[in-house]
Amino acid sequence: MKRYALKRLLLGLLTLIGVSMIIFVAVRLSGDPVLLLVSPDASQEEIRRVRNELGLDQPIPVQYVVFIRNSLRGDFGRSTRYRMPALELVLKRLPATVQLALLAFAVSVTLGITIGVISATKPGSWLDFSGKSFAMIGQAMPEFWIGIMAILIFSVKLGWLPTSGRGGLQHLILPSLTLGWFSAASIMRLTRSSMLQVMGSEYIKTAHLKGNPERVVVWRHALRNALIPIVAMGGMQLGRLLGGAVIVETIFGWPGLGQLILEGINTRDFSVVQTGVFITSTVFIMLNLVVDLTYGVIDPRIRYE
Amino acid sequence: MNRKMGTVLIVMLTGLAWASCAQSASAKKLIVATGQEPSTIDQSLAGVGGDYAIVENYGEYLMYKSPNGDLNPGLATSWKVSPDGKIVDFTLRKGVKFHSGDAFTAKDVEFSFDRARAKNQTVKTRLRSVDRFEIIDDYHFKIHFKAPDVTFIPGRGAAMIVSKSYYDKVGEEKFVRNPVGTGPYKFVSYTPGESIDVERFDGYWGEKPSVGEARFIFVAEDTTRVAKLKAKEVDMITTCPYPLVKDLEKTPGLKVIRLATNHPTPSIVFANRNPKHPWHDRRVRMAMAYAINYESILKNVFHGIPNRYAYLAPYELGYDSQLKPYTYDPQKAKKLLAEAGYPNGFDFNFYWIVTGRFPFKEAAEAIAAYFEAVGIRTKLIGEEPMKNLSRHRAAKAPDAEYAGLFSHGRAGGVDPTQFMDLMFSSEGGFSVYSNPQFDKVIAEAKAAVDSKKREALIKDAVRILHEDTASIPLCNAVMIYAAQKNIDFTPTQKHYMELVLVKDVTIK
Numbered sequence: 071m072k073r074y075a076l077k078r079l080l081l082g083l084l085t086l087i088g089v090s091m092i093i094f095v096a097v098r099l100s101g102d103p104v105l106l107l108v109s110p111d112a113s114q115e116e117i118r119r120v121r122n123e124l125g126l127d128q129p130i131p132v133q134y135v136v137f138i139r140n141s142l143r144g145d146f147g148r149s150t151r152y153r154m155p156a157l158e159l160v161l162k163r164l165p166a167t168v169q170l171a172l173l174a175f176a177v178s179v180t181l182g183i184t185i186g187v188i189s190a191t192k193p194g195s196w197l198d199f200s201g202k203s204f205a206m207i208g209q210a211m212p213e214f215w216i217g218i219m220a221i222l223i224f225s226v227k228l229g230w231l232p233t234s235g236r237g238g239l240q241h242l243i244l245p246s247l248t249l250g251w252f253s254a255a256s257i258m259r260l261t262r263s264s265m266l267q268v269m270g271s272e273y274i275k276t277a278h279l280k281g282n283p284e285r286v287v288v289w290r291h292a293l294r295n296a297l298i299p300i301v302a303m304g305g306m307q308l309g310r311l312l313g314g315a316v317i318v319e320t321i322f323g324w325p326g327l328g329q330l331i332l333e334g335i336n337t338r339d340f341s342v343v344q345t346g347v348f349i350t351s352t353v354f355i356m357l358n359l360v361v362d363l364t365y366g367v368i369d370p371r372i373r374y375e
Numbered sequence: 376m377n378r379k380m381g382t383v384l385i386v387m388l389t390g391l392a393w394a395s396c397a398q399s400a401s402a403k404k405l406i407v408a409t410g411q412e413p414s415t416i417d418q419s420l421a422g423v424g425g426d427y428a429i430v431e432n433y434g435e436y437l438m439y440k441s442p443n444g445d446l447n448p449g450l451a452t453s454w455k456v457s458p459d460g461k462i463v464d465f466t467l468r469k470g471v472k473f474h475s476g477d478a479f480t481a482k483d484v485e486f487s488f489d490r491a492r493a494k495n496q497t498v499k500t501r502l503r504s505v506d507r508f509e510i511i512d513d514y515h516f517k518i519h520f521k522a523p524d525v526t527f528i529p530g531r532g533a534a535m536i537v538s539k540s541y542y543d544k545v546g547e548e549k550f551v552r553n554p555v556g557t558g559p560y561k562f563v564s565y566t567p568g569e570s571i572d573v574e575r576f577d578g579y580w581g582e583k584p585s586v587g588e589a590r591f592i593f594v595a596e597d598t599t600r601v602a603k604l605k606a607k608e609v610d611m612i613t614t615c616p617y618p619l620v621k622d623l624e625k626t627p628g629l630k631v632i633r634l635a636t637n638h639p640t641p642s643i644v645f646a647n648r649n650p651k652h653p654w655h656d657r658r659v660r661m662a663m664a665y666a667i668n669y670e671s672i673l674k675n676v677f678h679g680i681p682n683r684y685a686y687l688a689p690y691e692l693g694y695d696s697q698l699k700p701y702t703y704d705p706q707k708a709k710k711l712l713a714e715a716g717y718p719n720g721f722d723f724n725f726y727w728i729v730t731g732r733f734p735f736k737e738a739a740e741a742i743a744a745y746f747e748a749v750g751i752r753t754k755l756i757g758e759e760p761m762k763n764l765s766r767h768r769a770a771k772a773p774d775a776e777y778a779g780l781f782s783h784g785r786a787g788g789v790d791p792t793q794f795m796d797l798m799f800s801s802e803g804g805f806s807v808y809s810n811p812q813f814d815k816v817i818a819e820a821k822a823a824v825d826s827k828k829r830e831a832l833i834k835d836a837v838r839i840l841h842e843d844t845a846s847i848p849l850c851n852a853v854m855i856y857a858a859q860k861n862i863d864f865t866p867t868q869k870h871y872m873e874l875v876l877v878k879d880v881t882i883k
């Protein structure tokens with residue numbers, strides 16, 4: 071198990087380095103930010119000075135080395151928009167995004183697996199039909215539409231829940247459900263098909279023959295074996311939730327990292343974009359490591375790879 | 376159903392029950408939802424539109440602008456401009472205190488100007504003509520100018536006033552994070568991405584406002600902001616999207632407040648230096664002006680909300696009531712195109728900014744359709760703001776190709792010469808147009824301290840731009856606030872930005 075974990079960790083580190091290189095270059099492809107940071111009638115001298123100050127007059131590989139060197143010291147640059155250290159900004163907003171993503175993940179896993187299992191155990195029934203409809207609607211409707219509709223119905227019309235912003239538990243409900251629905255749908259479909267496959271296998275028949283109640287057969291034996299592809303899907307969905315929460319964050323005024331990075335792109339705030347993507351990747355890699363280790367827990371065979 | 380599902384349901388229901396309890400906005404604290412988060416809370420650095428709405432609650436300029444838009448004595452009780460316009464003599468109000476308790480004197484004004492000029496590009500440009508400060512005593516100082524600047528007084532001195540003593544006491548970091556001013560409200564706290572809190576300052580030099588505390592929250596998404604108002608979570612919202620205005624007006628319990636900022640003026644601008652392009656010829660530009668059905672665009676794309684002026688708004692110096700805006704005459708357009716040598720039209724790359732603030736996309740599409748109708752084969756190229764801005768700024772080059780829909784300026788400035796210079800002079804920061812004849816007139820107007828003389832020069836300059844079709848203005852912006860019925864608010868008039876000054880709000 072330890073070798074397996076170490077291997078995943080190393081892979082994660084290599085991924086991080088790759089990500090940092092890609093985002094570094096990508097952000098610089100979008101055009102010269104200096105012209106947008108100086109006043110409209112700035113002189114050439116002024117432009118050159120600002121460019122030098124930001125270190126943007128060096129060739130890109132040199133800039134990258136400087137970035138890596140500084141980041142190892144904890145200096146990820148300054149936000150040109152907020153005039154604060156980029157790392158501080160990103161870390162301030164990170165908890166909100168992680169909270170939302172994790173809750174949406176919990177929602178999608180719980181709903182997805184539960185509905186998927188129920189659908190699989192009673193194929194063809196009205197329960198199965200409802201489950202499949204749930205999946206189809208969740209995957210077909212765009213997030214922003216679901217979000218806006220949720221606000222209009224549950225906040226404005228019914229007054230049950232707050233419209234937006236971050237606060238107590240009630241503020242988390244609509245955003246996490248909106249964000250989680252699509253993932254729940256994907257997980258539900260995969261669970262259903264995986265379960266159907268497993269339910270037809272020999273060892274399940276044996277479990278039945280041993281006299282186990284249906285509940286135990288389904289939830290203890292069948293699900294555990296069906297879980298591998300679901301866990302893999304879960305990992306992918308987690309990445310999607312972490313990085314893709316920006317739409318939900320915007321609609322629900324959730325002060326998260328996605329919105330910060332998007333704004334950074336719009337204002338050509340290099341430090342914020344680089345740092346934001348870098349930190350998001352780090353969190354994602356760490357969470358994925360947990361997911362990978364979960365494989366090991368579920369399927370003992372993997373531990374000895 | 377099994378246990379797991381049951382637990383989830385119980386958690387959700389508990390949450391819902393919890394939620395129904397803690398809902399409405401507190402009656403005492405005013406809650407305003409703005410569409411944009413300010414780029415800074417430091418008065419010296421305030422530079423973009425979204426900054427002033429909030430910062431001007433605790434930061435002040437030398438002069439005080441009352442809700443009806445007139446300049447009154449504020450921190451400066453009187454000012455005198457020398458006949459040649461090169462010296463302005465200020466007398467300051469005695470006994471004014473900053474929120475930190477420090478006293479306000481002339482050295483704070485000097486410090487404010489120096490700080491703003493060093494750190495704020497907008498202010499640096501506005502104070503270009505300032506030569507030096509001369510402090511006479513604690514409540515008297517003179518500003519010497521290299522050349523007269525007619526925009527200085529109406530612009531209230533360009534820099535907001537901060538406290539030198541406070542800065543010396545706390546240092547740069549703390550100064551920036553806890554700004555201190557002389558305004559009727561003092562800054563309390565800022566949570567980036569979420570909100571800014573202010574509360575009434577009891578030591579204010581002027582009239583005590585009625586609202587005790589206020590919170591500004593940032594809600595970027597338009598529909599969410601409106602939903603918050605409808606759900607009674609906030610007292611007031613700014614920047615209502617035009618399509619939702621009618622619905623808001625019809626909603627009982629809510630009121631809509633319109634503010635004619637008359638700026639920006641979305642216009643079609645032309646980089647006219649390059650003779651290779653058809654719009655280098657003024658007849659082509661004029662033809663394009665005749666090709667557009669303005670009434671229809673204003674009614675259908677802008678929902679009839681903005682104003683439409685030929686150049687200036689009626690209250691401005693140099694307003695020419697004889698000047699009529701461009702009309703819709705496609706026949707004339709085709710004739711002019713033929714005269715200019717384009718009887719079969721031409722191919723046209725039409726750039727526009729992708730922004731949520733105005734219905735630019737729909738306007739650009741409508742305009743393109745009208746151009747097509749007179750033979751101009753239009754290709755629509757939408758660009759995100761930064762890219763478009765870069766292109767706009769690079770358009771002064773003699774080989775640039777650029778004509779597009781841009782958030783431009785004409786009316787509503789502190790003085791008509793302000794936007795004329797910025798948007799139309801050959802070296803103007805946001806100008807892509809060049810006309811040496813115009814440059815001469817505007818240079819004279821900028822230096823004309825006598826308002827009668829300036830008025831005449833402004834009228835001349837406007838005529839030049841109008842007849843040369845320097846740009847084609849579509850409309851003049853009107854900003855929309857919406858509030859609960861029990862809120863009375865008078866937005867500051869004759870101002871080119873939508874401010875939210877809590878002192879002008881009353882909660883009934």
